[in-house]
Amino acid sequence: MLEGLKEKKQQLASRGIQNDKNINGTKMETNNFSVEDLGESVVLNDRNEHVKLSTLWQVKSAVLVFVRHFG
């Protein structure tokens, strides 16, 4: 059983997930994206400047909350 858990954790780590208890739901729902790809995504700040997402976790951890809209 321990071997099974270890194997699962290794699989998750390879996809960028380090702690499976923090995935909501019971199924993998991460769309197989890589954090590197996410980090390359560019968003706009309040001055309409382009900001690469990876800059948000360069110095300290980042909590990114995606909302449906600003309404």
Add this chain to the structure above:
Amino acid sequence: MFCRQQVAELAENSHNFNNINVNLAVIGSGDTRHFKDFKKITGYGGLLFSDPSLAAFSLLGFSKGLAGFMSIRSVFKAGSALKQGHRQGSVQGSAMQLGGAVVIDVSGAMRYFFAGRKAGDHPKINELISAVDDSQSL
């Protein structure tokens, strides 16, 4: 109203995020012209960004479309949000796009992933903080 409620909750807990030394960022998809009003309404004073192309939302696999828009549970959540005084304003961004959250540490490892399944599904604040705590205690 769900977004206002969610971001207002983040604003109320901003000191908790400051205490754990983390970059808290809210990312929507509307025009950046609306940032000022949105911050005023929600009381959120932190990092705010827009992803108008929804590229990051799409990469993360967050649901989009009518199927995820509303449910019976969402209606009850709407009632709760209204009770708390979070009214629906004019929608700035994609109403059909659901949100979520991720926590990523400085090594680039993802410590937390949450994808909303229906409108009104939000990540729990204590889970976000706990995920950061876990990553910092390693």
